Amino acid sequence: MTETLHMSPTRQAATRSEQVAPNALMRVLLDSGYALSAFPISLSAFVLAVVLFSTGVGLSILVGGVLLLTLCVMVARGFARLERHRVRTMLGREAATPRYQCARSDDGFVRRMLTPLRDPQSWLDVVWSIAGFATGLVAFVLAVVWWAGALGGTTYWFWQTFIPDNPDDTGLAELIGLGDGRVAESLLNLTVGLALAVTLPWVVRFAAVLHSSLAVALLSSRAELQEEVSRAEGGREAARRAEASSMRRLERDIHDGPQQRLVRLTMDLGRAQKQLAVDPQRASETIDGALAQARETVAELRALSRGIAPPLLVDRGLSAALAEMLNHSVVPVTAHVEVGEALPPHVETAVYFVVAEAVTNIAKHSGARSAHVSVVDTGDGVSIRVEDDGLGGAHPAKGSGLAGLQQRVTAVDGLLEVVSPVGGPTVVSAFVPVPGARGHG
CATH class of the missing domain: 1.20.5 (Single alpha-helices involved in coiled-coils or other helix-helix interfaces)
Incomplete structure (x- = not known):
């Protein structure tokens, strides 16, 4: 049984199933497909956005103009959702969908029509529908030129025989001084085709990244901000x-x-x-x-005061408090503690109670004969791992204190993971970040 307890809405939204990375050939085909399809999609979005927006602005003094602006926004939203899906599925990049403002169920018709116009993300979608045409065109041209050059150059020796041979014609090879005749022309095209084929993966990758980077910046950056706000609210x-x-x-x-x-x-x-x-x-x-x-x-x-703030933790720091607490454990515990002396008080308190609650659960519920505790300062936070050789089957719903531990870890924007298959062993892992720590940019 594996239970990941997070502890912030942000990181829950970021949790996804791992995807198998495509091989080199599939990567080239996906990048090429993304770049080639960027132009027709962005052209459609550009035409619809420009026509609806300009007409809506021109008629904005009328009700029909406002409705056209709302329609423009909703069409842009549709293209934005399509683009996020393309970025995620074809390129494997993160492209979160922001939360849009929604009308309430009791809102009237006018308020329902105006709600999308009050959403900042709606206008970012419109900007994307217009600006994405430029990057989509560039991506499309690069992909077409490189694919056409690579395929045409490497196969020129074959289809050259179907071209009429006129002695008065001057080929490219002859013009640049490489000789005349079909052989020279075939060798030149083969060389150019091979060069384009070799550089094709990097070019189509650049084209895909160019177009998708603008998409992610306009269509998903606000989602990250919303997640940060949700995480802060969840922590509080x-x-x-x-x-x-x-x-x-x-x-x-x-x-x-x-x-x-x-x-x-x-x-x-x-x-x-x-x-x-x-x-x-x-x-x-x-x-x-x-x-x-x-x-x-x-x-x-x-004993109750230790549950609020252990005096030794306040007086001598985390290492001494953990050592005293583990020495009094009913279950024999081996420990590996490497923490600095400059940790913020709320981090020290959270780490202490994670270890204390985990060790208490081992003594009360696990039936373990021994346990191991590791507490290490990683530079950007404190990593905690508590493992026992007990019966396993630990779960927050069983009232073993894990739910309260989850709340305490969430309050400091940390991560908690419990792996406890039936039959054991149980491993409680946690990470408590240090705000402004060494290692953070």
Whole structure:
């Protein structure tokens, strides 16, 4: 069982099935097909966009003009969706589809017609329909010239025999001083054809990249911005959920533990006060019991404080806090910890609780005999891996703390992956990024 828990809408949208890279011949054919089809598609988009836009602007003082502008925008959207699909399927490039503004179900006819015109991406689609004609034409010309030259030159020796031979005709080979006759002409065309055939893969690749780069810039760049915003909003929401969950758990633990002990301590001290006058020996025993209750309460409060912010983590840093926590683990743990001393506090806290929750789950649910913990500062973040030899079958829905761990990792824009097939082993992997870290541009 493999469960990838991410933790941001952005990266969930970026998660896709791996595609098998095409071989060299297929790559050339796909690039050529993309470049050759770019011209007829971009020509259609250009004509429709220009005609509808110019007519709509000219008639904009009338209702019909606004409707034509809306139609222009919707036609451009259709060509934009087609182009993103072509980029993804034929070139294997990422081309995310942005979220368009949509009219509400209770909107009237006029508002429905105006909604596409208020969407910035709609106008980027129109710009693409017009500007894409230029790059589509260039890509088409390059592909046609190279394919025609390569095929024609390398086969000239064959179809040359079907050309009438006029002694008065002057061929290219003779004009540039390479000799006259069919043999010289055939050798020259073969040389040119082979040169074009050899450079064909790079030329059609350049043509495809030229056209698709403009498409991605105009049609998908806004989607990336939307994903960044969604990720930030998702992180804030996850942080709020994690904070609320932590507060509820802390309130419950205080109510069920220290609060009950303090109530009993108060009652014992009141009983001891009454016993002092009539039975000093009994009062002494009651006070001894109250002292034991006080010590247990203090120990429990210290344990709860570690759940908020472990004192050792604040005082001596992540390495020392992890070492102390792992030394007290019920299951024997081997550890490999390589972290710097300049990590932001929220990163140290997140890493500590990922390891602590994973080790706690091992002790409670896995039936493991041993575990291994690896925490490494990679320069742009902290990589965490916790592996055990237990029974496996861990899943967030089972209430083993993984759901809460997911929220905590999401709150710091991190990644969490749980691989836990039935029968084991279970591997919990996480990555907590460091904002503005070494290694980030």
